[in-house]
Amino acid sequence: xxxxxxxxxxxxxxxxxxxxxxxxxxxxxxxxETSFSNDLEMESIEIVEFAEKVKLHxxxxxxxxxxxxxxxxxxxxxxxxxxxxxxxxxxxx
Amino acid sequence: xxxxxxNNLRIHYQFIGEGKRIIVFNHGLVMDxxxxxxxxxxxxxxxxxxxxxxxxxxxxxxxRPKSGYxxxxxxxxxxxxxxxxxxxxxxxxxxxxxxxxxxxxFAINHPEKVQGIILVDSHVSDKDFAAEMKSTLELxxxxxxxxxxKSFQKWIGRHSERKxxxxxxxxxxxxxxxxxxxxxxxxxxxxxxxxxxIKSPVLAIYGENSDIKEKGKxxxxxxxxxxxxxxxxxxxxxxWEATEELCKQSLEWIQxx
Numbered sequence: 001x002x003x004x005x006x007x008x009x010x011x012x013x014x015x016x017x018x019x020x021x022x023x024x025x026x027x028x029x030x031x032x033e034t035s036f037s038n039d040l041e042m043e044s045i046e047i048v049e050f051a052e053k054v055k056l057h058x059x060x061x062x063x064x065x066x067x068x069x070x071x072x073x074x075x076x077x078x079x080x081x082x083x084x085x086x087x088x089x090x091x092x093x
Numbered sequence: 094x095x096x097x098x099x100n101n102l103r104i105h106y107q108f109i110g111e112g113k114r115i116i117v118f119n120h121g122l123v124m125d126x127x128x129x130x131x132x133x134x135x136x137x138x139x140x141x142x143x144x145x146x147x148x149x150x151x152x153x154x155x156x157r158p159k160s161g162y163x164x165x166x167x168x169x170x171x172x173x174x175x176x177x178x179x180x181x182x183x184x185x186x187x188x189x190x191x192x193x194x195x196x197x198x199f200a201i202n203h204p205e206k207v208q209g210i211i212l213v214d215s216h217v218s219d220k221d222f223a224a225e226m227k228s229t230l231e232l233x234x235x236x237x238x239x240x241x242x243k244s245f246q247k248w249i250g251r252h253s254e255r256k257x258x259x260x261x262x263x264x265x266x267x268x269x270x271x272x273x274x275x276x277x278x279x280x281x282x283x284x285x286x287x288x289x290x291i292k293s294p295v296l297a298i299y300g301e302n303s304d305i306k307e308k309g310k311x312x313x314x315x316x317x318x319x320x321x322x323x324x325x326x327x328x329x330x331x332x333w334e335a336t337e338e339l340c341k342q343s344l345e346w347i348q349x350x
Contacts, residue, residue: 022333043259047154048107049094051131058147065109069136073336078134 002092008085015053016081019046032082047076054084062091094154097147099173100166105154106147107131108178110139114208115184116347117145117171118136119192122226126153129189133332134340143349145184147174149195151267162276164198164218171199175206183208185347189332191226192216201287205294211343212297214329217308218246223278225305288315295319296346298339300327320346 003011013030028039036042038074042046042050067087068076096103107127115177116138119129127146148155150158150170151162169198173182185208186196187276193215216222267273272321295316301323322342327334 044132045126045148046132048128049154052094052107065136065139068132069140073132 003089005085008088009081011057012054012084014079015040015050015057016040018053021048030081032085034081036079036081037077038091047079054088058088058091062088083084095277096154097174097177097180099177100161102150102156102158102170104147104150104156104170104174106145106174106178107135108143108253109135110142110144110195110269111154111167112140114142114347115145115182117175117179117184119171119186120149120152121190121192121194122149123152123267124260125189125192127252127278128153129332130187133336134187134343137340138344142185143292145174145178147171151273156197157271158323159270160272160276162271162273164195164277164280165202166197166276168198168202172203172206181224184349185211186210187211187213187343188215189213190329191216191266194222197283197288200291200293201283204292205292207293209293210295211292211346212295212309213339213343214299214303214305214331215297215309215312215345216305217312218239218280218286221284222282223274223280225276226277239348285315288312289317289318290318293318294350296343297321298331298342299323300329300331300334301325302327302348303329303331305329 009032017025020040034040036047036050036054051064051068051090054062073081095106095108095350097106105127109110115223118127118135120127120129127148130146135144135146149167183206186199188194188196188211190213193212194217196210196212196215196238198218217223293316297309297313299306299320303309306323310321313319324331324335
């Protein structure tokens, strides 16, 4: 059954917490509008770790590396959680 | 997180993409890790090649031992990672700054493993190298923060405190609580004949305003098969100042080999 955007967002939130630790995002609600670099202040290497988790979890259906490869650096830096949700959602149909 | 047990250390790596060619990326010293390459050229290269990115010992998510930071230690790590990942084919090496120096050291020691080399404003292991590194790496206070901001300017973003603190912590840990600088100083120096003996094709890219541009030119003159290109208006941070053009030219060069 296709995952809803809500389930995908919950999964991504779990990955983010695993990468940067609960204490850093205490009080921050992760929504579609949350940006990895600016709002969550994730370091670039933490975003790599996050990407790896996405890749492992959705490997059969989602070409996450291919998706990132089409982006310029500025896009990646300004990436929002919702954009990842949307991309994964579109792959799972 | 993918970790390889190498020389009693855990080395964090990412092995992505598919294709005939294998491309290995080496990042710079201290205020750097595999993410610089991952988000610039790594993912793009992974659309046509197998790509290995890893954190050098002491950096990123790899172990940070107290000592063992000679150039030869870094070379041995890479050789062993290739072994662990069962990579038997020749590889392309892409390195930024100190990462380029590692490419050369690796090619001198293991020529049979190397298909081609890309140097991005690469340092050269000559008699001045350790002193140059020391003066940059031992910066303190505001000067150090400036260097961090310069190195990671794109990533720092608006709310920079957490990131800057973490980067500064890592930097001072490496510089003051390990033997990094001493070990680099004690590392072997490349002889001109060693450089001249590198038979792999090399693409050397330097910033027009880089302080090591002339060293790069001398290096390119010694290398038998070197394509030396200057990027106008760029400094030593050419990877960040001309990301798109650098990726385009580098990947085209690899695909034409």
